[in-house]
Amino acid sequence: MLNVEVLNVSKRYGYQWALRSVTFSVENQGLIAILGPNGAGKSTLLKTLATHVTPTTGVIKVNGLNLHGNMEKFKEKIGFLAHESYLYDELTVKENLLFYASFFSVKESRVEEEIEFFKLGRYSDTQVKKLSHGLRKRAEIARSIIHEPEMLLLDEPFSGLDKESLSFMINYLEMQRGKTIFICSHSFENVEKICERAIYLKNGLLMEDKKL
Numbered sequence: 001m002l003n004v005e006v007l008n009v010s011k012r013y014g015y016q017w018a019l020r021s022v023t024f025s026v027e028n029q030g031l032i033a034i035l036g037p038n039g040a041g042k043s044t045l046l047k048t049l050a051t052h053v054t055p056t057t058g059v060i061k062v063n064g065l066n067l068h069g070n071m072e073k074f075k076e077k078i079g080f081l082a083h084e085s086y087l088y089d090e091l092t093v094k095e096n097l098l099f100y101a102s103f104f105s106v107k108e109s110r111v112e113e114e115i116e117f118f119k120l121g122r123y124s125d126t127q128v129k130k131l132s133h134g135l136r137k138r139a140e141i142a143r144s145i146i147h148e149p150e151m152l153l154l155d156e157p158f159s160g161l162d163k164e165s166l167s168f169m170i171n172y173l174e175m176q177r178g179k180t181i182f183i184c185s186h187s188f189e190n191v192e193k194i195c196e197r198a199i200y201l202k203n204g205l206l207m208e209d210k211k212l
Contacts, residue, residue, distance in 0.1 A: 002062055002077060002150050002180050003027050004049070009058035010204075011044050018044040020204040021058070026180055031173060033191035033212070034184040036201035042184040043083060045201065046153045049182065050080040062151075076104055079149035081140055083156050089129035093120050093139050096128060097146055104147035114142040119168070134165030141172070152181040158190045170194060 004026040011019040019041045026032065034042045047053040048060060051071045060067040062074055087096045097111045115124050118138040123131060128139060137157070145152065157169055173181065173194050185191050191198070192212055200208040 005061040033195040033198040040201040041204040079144040
């Protein structure tokens with residue numbers, strides 16, 4: 001289990017503060033929504049938790065250790081679904097998953113399991129650029145969890161999904177309650193169904209932290 005502490009975290013890009021003294025902690029596993037309007041700092045917060053962005057000030061601790069000072073220790077424990085795609089268009093679904101699996105010494109059998117679980121078998125040898133948005137999102141999720149992380153960071157996992165893919169995504173997340181999952185979303189309707197807690201950001205500030 002991962003205990004997460006975000007302590008007075010701020011992030012500045014040039015003269016613009018994307019996050020300003022954000023503080024909260026997560027001591028129990030569960031699904032946590034990160035909500036707020038455009039420019040609130042939601043994606044920046046997820047990227048700091050994913051170690052893709054280093055805070056300008058403040059610190060994030062995981063199990064008492066500085067996350068950004070121990071990135072190698074925690075990289076296998078974190079899965080990140082970014083708003084932008086990390087898949088390679090010219091590679092097939094399976095080639096993409098095998099590529100990312102190689103970073104964590106994950107066996108090919110695990111890749112096959114993920115392809116089957118996400119119902120991507122028919123598209124295993126299809127180039128990613130030829131997939132529908134919903135299928136591509138499934139492949140992105142499979143990529144982000146190929147190493148079976150303990151913490152998932154999902155940036156807009158519901159955006160642009162058709163009804164079938166949206167239902168699949170919600171059901172999948174319901175099955176992951178044993179993990180710590182942060183979901184950044186504009187859709188309160190979807191996160192309300194599955195999340196136990198919501199953190200509201202506005203202009204980089206934490207405005208509210210409440211149970212759902």
